[in-house]
Amino acid sequence: MKKVPFWPTVIVGLAIAVMIGLGIWQVQRMTWKEALLAEYAGAANRPAITWPAVPDPDALPLYRTSSVNCLEVTGWRSSSGRSARGQAGWVHIASCRTGAEGPGAQVVAGWSVRPDNPDWAGGMASGIIAPDSVHLIRLIAAPPVAGLDAVQPPSPEDIPNNHWAYAVQWFLFAGIAAVIYAMAVARRARTRPD
Known part of the structure; x- marks a missing residue:
């Protein structure tokens, strides 16, 4: 052998x-x-939470309802996205100052067919907490603000499990x-x- x-x-x-x-x-x-x-799927049925000033990357409150007082819009970014009716266009995300200190909040103000910044200076926005590739989380305003259309609502089904x-x-x-x-x-x- x-x-x-x-x-x-x-x-x-x-x-x-x-x-x-x-x-x-x-x-x-x-x-x-x-x-x-499964936790994310049940989040919509849970009570609204206070917007986390500093989100914990290990325990993001995704798909929970919350609200943000946008004291001032400090900047805008637009990215391609879909309306609630499934139309392709632009999702408008406001960088908001929420207090004297801290990272503030990202608020998806709504959807439109053009990438131009909407005419929204801030205010109260309520909606659903969704993932954000840059800032961990963002608030999807529902209803949308500034005369924009509603964006496609975030869903845990969009998260791959491969x-x-x-x-x-x-x-x-x-x-x-x-x-x-x-x-x-x-x-x-x-x-x-x-």
Whole structure:
């Protein structure tokens, strides 16, 4: 019987173990994400909360209702988005000063067909807390302000939960690596002289 190469076997074995570990980690992440999405799905039925002055990145109150007193609009940004009727256009996000200090708040004032800044200087805005890629959270005003149309409401269903696909991918990589290595060792054994 031919000898199996020691160091290559150790290296491939460790690589396979890491891939299996990553697959198991993705399954654990899937369970965590399912619980988080269930919490978000039930958020609409919970009482309104006070706008968090400094949001905790590990416990964002997404999809909860809240309100913000925008004392002053300090800037605008517009991004492509959809109206509540599904029309493509522009979502207008106001950077608001909410007090003397602190990060303030981002308020989605509404939707329009043009990217021009709306004529809104601030005031009370109520709505739903949604994710924001720049500031963690933003308030989707409902009803919209400044004569704008309503934006497509945020939904937890928009958050991907593809951890199962990643887990399967890692398990397949581990299986393929094991098969390829076994074939290479078998071929080496056939071609190597005694």
